[in-house]
Amino acid sequence: MxxxxxxxxxxxxxxxxxxxxxxxxxxxxxxxxxxxxxxxxxxxxxxxxxxxxxxxxxxxxxxxxxxxxxxxxxxxxxxxxxxxxxxxxxxxxxxxxxxxxxxxxxxxxxxxxxxxxxxxxxxxxxxxxxVGPEPKDTNLHQYYVRIKDSKRPIKAILLDQTKMSGLGNIYVDETLFQARIHPERKAVDLKEKEVVNIVLAAREVLAKAVALGGTTIRSYTSSLGVHGRFQNELKVHTKAGEPCPVCGTPIIKIKVTGRGTYVCPKCQK
DNA sequence: CCCGTGCCCTGGCGGC
DNA sequence: TGCCGCCAGGGCACGG
Incomplete structure (x- = not known):
């Protein structure tokens, strides 16, 4: 994907x-x-x-x-x-x-x-x-102002390409894990600092993934495809049952607005 | 305006 | 072994 x-x-x-x-x-x-x-x-x-x-x-x-x-x-x-x-x-x-x-x-x-x-x-x-700006071009305060009244889960907002573009299901999960935010938190309940940390985490996750050529979860033989290496860096996505790399608690898989979602139930609040 | 749901499509997998 | 049914998921149309 x-x-x-x-x-x-x-x-x-x-x-x-x-x-x-x-x-x-x-x-x-x-x-x-x-x-x-x-x-x-x-x-x-x-x-x-x-x-x-x-x-x-x-x-x-x-x-x-x-x-x-x-x-x-x-x-x-x-x-x-x-x-x-x-x-x-x-x-x-x-x-x-x-x-x-x-x-x-x-x-x-x-x-x-x-x-x-x-x-x-x-x-x-x-x-x-x-298509909105991608995380590296997103003004942190403007983004907070734009989403702060929404009752939707933060994951749904991060997937909304009109507000900020580039994140899909994999990198949203990784971003929220790095920012220690639970995907079901409503935007309206997040402090500005938390939203800022999420965007900063998204920038880091995407930059690292770009540097590694992206993520290849399903292996295809492609003459001109993505042979990414970021799948080796995934902390939570596809890791259900495996220990959280920070606290050791098993990663769980839940559904958030219809999307399969991986989360550390202890680290992400 | 805002939000949730269903749709598009088919390879792969679980269940029997 | 083989078949059936269901799931995955980004963006858009639609309805409440």
Missing amino acids: PELPEVETVVQTLKPRLIKETITAMKILFPKMVKTDSSVFQTKPIGQTIQDIHRKGKFIIFELDTDVLIFHLRMEGKFFIKKDEPFDKHEHLVLYLSSGRTLRYHDFRKFGTAHLLPIETYQEVSPLNQ
């Missing part, structure tokens, strides 16, 4: 391989993933050159000459660069490139999305205008 560190790793991997490639053709194998008018999506990128690749939150942005191609990988999306091999059944979108290679979007759960938007305005419209 790619979160900010995994998406960043994908961007850094794709960039040197795809910059200055021109898109010569496109094949859409799973039309539902395309969220822009399909005739526009299919024809407008042809002849345009990939000038840059970057991301906002968990969205990957391919900057072309006059438009941007925006992908969201959701849980299982990944890219492969291949020659003229036959299509895999999970490849849903194929870009043909001027070098003769193909860029393939692969997603066996079919949750990922693709948009094509004009380069001048894409930041002001959906989906990217819904």
Whole structure:
């Protein structure tokens, strides 16, 4: 499940391989993933050159000459660069490139999305205008003010990409463990210092995960994927029954707003 | 406006 | 061994 560190790793991997490639053709194998008018999506990128690749939150942005191609990988999306091999059944979108290679979007759960938007305005419209700053760019006091009246559990707020972007289920659990805050605490009951500590913890957790290339929980053989090493650093996520690395109390798994959640019942208050 | 729920999808796993 | 049913989960539409 790619979160900010995994998406960043994908961007850094794709960039040197795809910059200055021109898109010569496109094949859409799973039309539902395309969220822009399909005739526009299919024809407008042809002849345009990939000038840059970057991301906002968990969205990957391919900057072309006059438009941007925006992908969201959701849980299982990944890219492969291949020659003229036959299509895999999970490849849903194929870009043909001027070098003769193909860029393939692969997603066996079919949750990922693709948009094509004009380069001048894409930041002001959906989906990217819904994406808040990531933790390192979040103003601590402003964030506290923004969430302080909410009765929702802090975990739900940290997963809300409009308020702050980049955290998913894994890194929220790790962030709240590091900050010693229980995921079910309501935002309205948190002191400003606690909220500040949570954002600071998120910055640290994400920075370390980016440095290690993200987290690979399920092992896939991927030619162009995430071979992250942060899974070795996880303190609570997926650790149900194992001792808390701080106090030794067994980690428990609970459900918070529908999400599987790992917590140390002693350390996190 | 705010919040909770259901939906999308399919590989993998538990249960029998 | 094989099959069935359910779970996982990010973001969005929808309804209260």
